[in-house]
Amino acid sequence: xxxxxxxxxxxxxxxxxxxxxxxxxxxxxxxxxxxxxxxxxxxxxxxxxxxxxxxxxxxxxxxxxxxxxxxxxxxxxxxxxxxxxxxxxxxxxxxxxxxxxxxxxxxxxxxxxxxxxxxxxxxxxxxxxxxxxxxxxxxxxxxxxxxxxxxxxxxxxxxxxxxxxxxxxxxxxxxxxxxxxxxxxxxxxxxxxxxxxxxxxxxxxxxxxxxxxxxxxxxxxxxxxxxxxxxxxxxxxxxxxxxxxxxxxxxxxxxxxxxxxxxxxxxxxxxxxxxxxxxxxxxxxxxxxxxxxxxxxxxxxxxxxxxxxxxxxxxxxxxxxxxxxxxxxxxxxxxxxxxxxxxxxxxxxxxxxxxxxxxxxxxxxxxxxxxxxxxxxxxxxxxxxxxxxxxxxxxx
Numbered sequence: 001x002x003x004x005x006x007x008x009x010x011x012x013x014x015x016x017x018x019x020x021x022x023x024x025x026x027x028x029x030x031x032x033x034x035x036x037x038x039x040x041x042x043x044x045x046x047x048x049x050x051x052x053x054x055x056x057x058x059x060x061x062x063x064x065x066x067x068x069x070x071x072x073x074x075x076x077x078x079x080x081x082x083x084x085x086x087x088x089x090x091x092x093x094x095x096x097x098x099x100x101x102x103x104x105x106x107x108x109x110x111x112x113x114x115x116x117x118x119x120x121x122x123x124x125x126x127x128x129x130x131x132x133x134x135x136x137x138x139x140x141x142x143x144x145x146x147x148x149x150x151x152x153x154x155x156x157x158x159x160x161x162x163x164x165x166x167x168x169x170x171x172x173x174x175x176x177x178x179x180x181x182x183x184x185x186x187x188x189x190x191x192x193x194x195x196x197x198x199x200x201x202x203x204x205x206x207x208x209x210x211x212x213x214x215x216x217x218x219x220x221x222x223x224x225x226x227x228x229x230x231x232x233x234x235x236x237x238x239x240x241x242x243x244x245x246x247x248x249x250x251x252x253x254x255x256x257x258x259x260x261x262x263x264x265x266x267x268x269x270x271x272x273x274x275x276x277x278x279x280x281x282x283x284x285x286x287x288x289x290x291x292x293x294x295x296x297x298x299x300x301x302x303x304x305x306x307x308x309x310x311x312x313x314x315x316x317x318x319x320x321x322x323x324x325x326x327x328x329x330x331x332x333x334x335x336x337x338x339x340x341x342x343x344x345x346x347x348x349x350x351x352x353x354x355x356x357x358x359x360x361x362x363x364x365x366x367x368x369x370x371x372x373x374x375x376x377x378x379x380x381x382x383x384x385x386x387x388x389x390x391x392x393x394x395x396x
Contacts, residue, residue: 010047011391013039017047018390021057021077022103022209029074048077054394055083055145056103056386079103079207082141084386084393086148087185088379089129090195090372093118093154093169093224096125097372098132100140101379103386105207109139112371118224119171126177130184137186147393148382149188151177152195152374154227159242162192168260169225191382196220196227196245197236198377199332203367204234208383216326217365218317220247221374222333225260225268230324248272250316270312273334279305288337295341303341310342314349321354321362332367339366 020036021028028036034044051057058080081104090097094116100109111132117125133149140146155167164175178190200219204212215234221227228247230237238244248268249261256265269275277286280294280302294302313335321327329346331339343364350362370376386393 011389013037013043014047014051014390014394015388017044018051018056018387019209021051022079022207022387023211027060027076027078029076031074033077050394051390052077052080054390055080056390056393058083079105079209081106082108082144084383085140085144085146086150086379086382087133087136087146087188088150088152088198088372088375088377088382089133089181089190090152090375090378091117091125091129091154091170092195092372092374095371096129096132097375098129098136099372099375099379100136100144100146101376101383102144103208103383105210105380107376108141108144109136110375111135117170122172122175122177123180126180130181133181133184137184145393146186146188147386148191148379149181149185150191150193150198150378150382151181152193152198152372152378153177154195154223154225156243156246157192157194159191159193159238162190164192169223191378193374193378193381194227194229194242194245195374196229197238198375198381199227199367199373200229200231200236200245200330200377202373202377202380203330203332204231204236205380205384208380209387214328214365217328217330218247218320218324218326219245219330219367220313220332220335222271222273222331222335224274225272226335230320230326232326247316247320250319252312252315267312267316271309271335276305276309276334276338279308288334292338292341295338306338306341307345309338310345311349313342314346314353317346318350318353321350322356325356327354327356327360327362328365329362330365330367332370332373336367336369339364 020033034041057077059075082102085100085102088099096113098111153164156165162178181190199221217231219229226248229245249266251265253265257269259266295306346364351357
């Protein structure tokens with residue numbers, strides 16, 4: 001029993017040290033870790049030795065102590081690069097993606113393929129994704145251990161069963177992707193998740209163990225349609241069945257146009273990419289960047305399309321903010337490409353419609369430019385297991 005307690009304490013302290021190092025704003029020394037965790041320096045030194053030997057952490061070039069103390073130079077600690085990694089996969093309506101991401105949050109290898117996948121065969125599309133997964137695994141550096149895999153899908157996902165229940169914009173229903181991908185991943189199980197949820201996770205945690213300063217926000221993921229996620233204290237709020245955050249299907253006008261989901265007047269019928277391009281009189285192949293360029297250049301139809309989308313976003317989001325008290329909105333995907341044009345109308349609508357706006361001004365944040373943030377989020381979520389349970393990947 002005493003041995004079990006000691007092992008449990010060791011596991012907990014290994015996780016504490018790993019989280020402290022990976023979550024630090026600047027690389028800490030062993031002394032810094034001891035001060036932050038209240039563990040003794042000798043205990044921290046022993047645990048760090050294990051984590052360094054096991055490839056979870058690495059020591060980098062010596063600098064003066066991170067605390068500013070005079071004396072012996074301290075050795076900063078950082079996440080090991082290219083020692084542990086995870087594969088993140090994504091199927092979108094317009095692209096396929098595969099990424100290999102390490103504990104530092106760096107992309108070691110990736111494959112991005114543009115494709116029109118609306119109405120595609122799940123088996124054929126997942127077969128193409130399987131090929132991309134093999135390519136990124138072949139690009140892994142020598143000595144890199146792949147510890148997990150995840151798949152981001154644009155629809156309603158049963159995370160427990162690993163099934164896509166419905167993806168209206170893809171035209172997929174009741175698909176179990178895992179068995180079609182596992183052989184390409186060397187037998188690794190594939191965690192399946194909603195694309196917007198995983199993109200929001202990547203935004204909140206740009207690397208395993210590292211948190212964004214803003215930990216409470218509403219995330220919108222734009223492609224053909226609009227996905228959404230709600231992040232509270234850094235965690236994606238999934239709801240009872242894991243289906244929370246479908247902001248793209250919040251009703252803006254009950255008498256509005258029919259949506260592929262079966263309802264009418266959904267937000268994505270006003271602010272989805274195809275809806276935006278149609279309202280601007282542009283071909284469906286037009287890129288969001290081209291739409292933004294036209295709107296900034298004074299094209300009347302493009303400007304009106306973006307303005308209308310901004311107003312619709314403001315109406316839908318105001319209801320969400322009033323219910324959840326989360327006044328920060330992050331625009332991703334195609335919405336980020338025109339985010340500077342959308343933001344004034346969205347913020348104006350939120351200012352008028354959000355009850356708490358008198359005290360806390362709602363704000364719009366533009367997500368970093370990334371074609372497949374869901375793939376990154378899927379990989380980062382798999383790598384979080386290493387941070388939570390580093391003892392599992394170390395020698396006993």
